[in-house]
Amino acid sequence: MIKVSHLTKNYGNHVAVDDISLDIKPGKIYGFLGPNGAGKSTTMNIITGYLAPTSGEVLIDGHDIYKEPEEAKACIGYLPEIPPLYVDMKVSEYLKFVCELKKVKKEDRDKEVERVMNLTKVSDVSNRIINNLSKGYRQRVGMAQALIGSPKVIILDEPTVGLDPNQIKEVRDLIKSLAGDHTVILSSHILSEISETCSHVFIIDKGKIIANNAIETLSNYFNSKQVLEIVAKGDMDKCKEIIEAIEDIESVSVEKGAEEGTVNITVTATYSKDVREDVSLALSSEKISIFEMKEDTKSLEDVFLELTAKEEE
Ligand code: ADP
Ligand code: MG
Numbered sequence: 001m002i003k004v005s006h007l008t009k010n011y012g013n014h015v016a017v018d019d020i021s022l023d024i025k026p027g028k029i030y031g032f033l034g035p036n037g038a039g040k041s042t043t044m045n046i047i048t049g050y051l052a053p054t055s056g057e058v059l060i061d062g063h064d065i066y067k068e069p070e071e072a073k074a075c076i077g078y079l080p081e082i083p084p085l086y087v088d089m090k091v092s093e094y095l096k097f098v099c100e101l102k103k104v105k106k107e108d109r110d111k112e113v114e115r116v117m118n119l120t121k122v123s124d125v126s127n128r129i130i131n132n133l134s135k136g137y138r139q140r141v142g143m144a145q146a147l148i149g150s151p152k153v154i155i156l157d158e159p160t161v162g163l164d165p166n167q168i169k170e171v172r173d174l175i176k177s178l179a180g181d182h183t184v185i186l187s188s189h190i191l192s193e194i195s196e197t198c199s200h201v202f203i204i205d206k207g208k209i210i211a212n213n214a215i216e217t218l219s220n221y222f223n224s225k226q227v228l229e230i231v232a233k234g235d236m237d238k239c240k241e242i243i244e245a246i247e248d249i250e251s252v253s254v255e256k257g258a259e260e261g262t263v264n265i266t267v268t269a270t271y272s273k274d275v276r277e278d279v280s281l282a283l284s285s286e287k288i289s290i291f292e293m294k295e296d297t298k299s300l301e302d303v304f305l306e307l308t309a310k311e312e313e
Contacts, residue, residue, distance in 0.1 A: 009054050027179060039207040040158075050080070201214075205307070230279070239288060
């Protein structure tokens, strides 16, 4: 549906987007995840034709966004970081105006405005001036304008920024409901947002794609390393030595426990090994009692931090 090849954008000496290539298939929800300044908005602005790249190519449903901008843009609904709202207009007036821009047939415009207002739950403010709306409502009007004409591709730049938890849930549910009929790309610097909404994630950092995976792949990969938090009674160095001698242990760290004579031990196993039994047998065979053992699975949040930190090195 979207093919991005070797996209680069320089601002002076600063490389904001660095040789990004993406292949986006129809009907799925894709997430651009990355810290602030990673290059998400710049990439989205280029894909939607708002910004020219320094080099590279973008094809939307086979149309080059620069050589055939009309055809390409007709496939896209875009909610930029700062929604392009005409704040002096009433909500319904503005949406009708967007219908005109998007070349919705005159006789279909009222119905289309009605449809997107229902989807984004802004019908109750349809006669209000946009300037007087709360941040949450403005954002939803921004979503509504992106949905007009039911474009094949919907691109949303940080769509839930500034919304309260209830509104966030509504926007996420709306985005999920768009999958299938639409290809959706949304950006966020918040991992949970991407993992809850998207089926595929591109992690962007410093203008580069550092991960390109199905959400399950990413979380499985990192969750497969078992981490155990253990409280044991015994000598600290002895505990470390015993556990280190076990097969499939990647690392062991020890510190003094809260209770007199106890040790807090953190054990990381190598990929996909469950070492609970080996660890408990090894310790008890040396007469070290285990007071507590719990499994600490890595969250996607850790994955994200780990990946972006790796880039730092
Ligand atoms: P994100 O959306 O991921 O937060 P951006 O795409 O907005 O990141 O920005 C990527 C990088 O490009 C940042 O370092 C930012 O400071 C820089 N940048 C963005 N727009 C401009 C601009 N118009 N002029 C100069 N630098 C810019
Ligand atoms: Mg941004």
